[in-house]
Amino acid sequence: MTKPDSGHTDSYYAASTPAAPGYPKLNADIETETCVIGGGFAGLTVARELARRGRGVVLLEARCIGWGASGRNGGFVSPGYAADIFALERRLGKAHAKELYDLSREGAVYVRKCLSEPDFAGILGGQGRLRLTRHSCPDKIRRTRNRLEADYGHRFEVWDTATVRESLRTTSYHDGLYDPESFDIHPLAYANALAATAARAGASIFEASQAGSVSRVHDYWRIAAPGGSVRAGHVVLAGSAYGALSGLHPPLDRAIVPVATYVVTSEPMLVRLNEAIGFPGAIGDTRRAGDYYRKLSDGRLMWGGRITTRRSQPHQLAALLKRDILRIYPSLGDFRITHAWSGLMGYAVHKMPIVGEIAPGLWSCTAFGGHGINTTASGGLLIAGAIAEGDERWRLFAPFGARWAGGPLGRLATQLEYWRMQALDRWQERGSGDIQTR
């Protein structure tokens, strides 16, 4: 069990992760080739991949490794982006959308490969992902499956209502799209393993070292932190929503809207849970702001849902999500919520990651939104490849720059957009609209 002073939010993950070794605080002026800011999956993947290529890299984390969204998310690893792939196709054309989709799949494959390394033992959870509709639309589901298979080479299985209801004891769902390629992980343990392997490969990692400023001095960058500074040829900004709030690089900060989502875990209730939920992998509905959940190996239910631009955690969070759970699975009866927490995701207005060089030697690897485990892996690989080998594939993300998200007014606009999406979900459940493919 993690000690209460581990610094992490009080989540199931923090409680079920062995205490990490910890990394020192920056307390000197040092020099390196690349300084990565942010110790979430994005920054850690960049640091690990640069170190494995024999390049000099320093990573600064304001709190502790995995403290942000990376150490407290749902743990679903699946191809795709926060943006709908068919919307990307309409905007960019099929060939470009396919290249982006392939990259997102490469990210999931990267995570899967990491899991076979000894440091990552025990991190893999369930296998497969089931996406469910809250209204009957068998033709739309079939059309979606056919397009994903024909145009993106990704095979899914369609589940009809009878098959869904054989597996899940609820009448809330109708049709299902089963993806055998997806899987789920313990995200905090994954972050710790990325850091451990990066450090062993030669990366210098510092915790409790918040970068306070990034400035260009002659032909290098200077990153100042309370205890010291880093002089580097390249800087990678990977602070996501928490970085945007820390005010490090205003043009990028302004492009990111921090969006909160909530997660709870139940007490162990193996028998009841298996009776209600037969499917062993990750489950989510196709609503725009839908529920996402999975069974954990120790008989608990992990349930996530709701999105909002409000940053403070609701007072009655556990009761709120328990009510959501019982609406879908009344047969679970009464149970105790052992952990309830929230986390912030960084969203750009276009819902795509901002990945690329934003000034000479200044790189962005951020804004992965609610679909960040696979995409931080592919984004991290692209940025490390760009710095170490001149790989230019990050230009595939060029259409998704750091567009201003509108500040407080932008947050309000985003909140209004969520309410609009929720209304659209209700309207769709009465029989109209398209299936979302996030």
Ligand SMILES: Cc1cc2nc3c(=O)[nH]c(=O)nc-3n(C[C@H](O)[C@H](O)[C@H](O)COP(=O)(O)OP(=O)(O)OC[C@H]3O[C@@H](n4cnc5c(N)ncnc54)[C@H](O)[C@@H]3O)c2cc1C
């Ligand atoms: C509750 C929740 C559930 C989710 N579920 C899923 C899911 O099931 N599947 C999925 O694919 N995605 C999911 N996501 C999204 C996913 O977790 C994120 O997209 C991903 O983790 C983002 O990683 P990151 O490294 O960009 O940012 P983060 O993990 O947020 O890391 C950013 C780090 O930067 C640090 N930092 C910020 N500013 C500074 C500074 N100035 N100096 C130094 N350090 C700084 C922060 O302390 C933080 O640790 C979920 C997110 C949340 C919150």
